[in-house]
Amino acid sequence: MTRLEVENLWVKFPTRNGIFDAVRGVSFSLGEERLGIVGESGSGKSMTGRAILRLIRKPGEVTANHISLDGEDLLQLSEREMRRIRGQRISMIMQDPKFSLNPVMTVGEQMLESYAQQAKGTRQQAKDKVLEMLEAVAIRDPLRVINAYPHELSGGMGQRIMIAMMLIPDPDILIADEPTSALDVSVQTQVLNILDKLVRDRGMGLIFISHDLNLVSAFCDRVLIMYSGRIVEACAADKLHEATHPYTQGLLKSLPRLDAPQERLQVLDRDPAWAKADSVSGIR
């Protein structure tokens, strides 16, 4: 079942040298699944995620035929109605906890704030919910953590707190922008297990933005590969290693592999034609 459908999405920024297109005509759909978006920095993957929530600041501009959530076009909504969508229906986990958590509020206060946005309960109910969520993301000592400031916690904990915060409203769709790139492999596995569970148990749709091809291939159901603002290839995640586009192949080959040692790593040869070709549709 399709929850979210994006058709012909463009994100434009006016610059001194004319208009820069960060995202160029991207279309895709999302059901109750894990959809990966991979690409290098500057390929437009984060911009795609932000554009869905209409978080692109002026003078940046978002246009699309439609961005519909369960049939409702998000582009037609007023800013006020959008606030009802953000957080509650579609949540986003940002990349870096250092920049996304408020440094002068305790973790508990920030989480309570996010609870108060959507539910009216007593303070005690709110606190119980916060503690429950912190436990859900495998934080061992939640009572200590709610009274801590973000700088007193490690990057991995900060990341998990952001995840917990985004999960309080029980969103239908979660956009995770490099949620594990700051984490060690062992904590990364924990975080992925949490996300995985949410998709399976709550039927959530997950957009997983990452530059780690192997991770996406192992974790997601479908993958979109982006290059200079377009989708160059869409495929099933477990078939990523059989990808046909030279860009995808180039990325895969440039990775060092433990099981297949090479003298030299292959370097990507960029073909200008890749950027010109039309975006591939990721609608299923």
Place this chain on the structure above:
Amino acid sequence: MSGIIIDKLNVWFDTPEARVNAVKNVNLRVEKGQSVGLVGESGSGKSTILRALTGLIPTWSGSMEVADEKLGRKRSHRFYKKVQMVFQDPYASLHPRHSVDQVLSETLRLHGFSDIDQRISKLLSDVGLGPAFRFRYPHQLSGGQRQRVAIARALAPEPEILLLDEPTSALDVSVQAEILNLLVDLRLEHGLTYLMVSHDLAVIGHMCEYIAVMQLGEIVEIMPVKEMRELRPTHPYSRHLLESSLGYKSEDNSVQ
């Protein structure tokens, strides 16, 4: 002739509440010309070892010997000529208001070279940057180009040993491949010794002959890369690290 010999190294940090022992009783040998990798999760003490070697942390005990020179509280000028470091984040390790020319000429002057002009051209071509890059500022360079400048700066004093602290973890995979190739080439050309820190086992596997696995400040296992490739690590933590780096497995799948 030896590279790096570390014997019973302890490093600690004193905080008002307690003493944190970041590195505990570590023994490590890197022969001249070898390349050794340190892996482990963040906080396991791998970068701390590099910092202690370069003299950035004063609170240590044990003994460290680099290129036949016993290290004391103070590092000699000779030490800094022989040992250079490349840092993780090229966005933070280059002075934003110094051009590439300034960065390199300052280093060369400090180490007493006179033919600075020729050396800068040579260094830039060594790291694969054309002469056009010489008068650029860091903000005019991409992440990969910046890391090349940082490597050129490290090569300027003609060192024997390079300490590499996650040199590619801030870069895209395609750029990572270029930088790793460059490091492999430079090591062959200049006969360098590498001690490299990374959390990426595949990167260490590509670059190094030996892997030292660290956990909670201790080296739990040192093995040839070949053993790691054949999935034969003995320590449970090394196995865990290896398994997690081979890709994500859903909890459900592992049950099946």
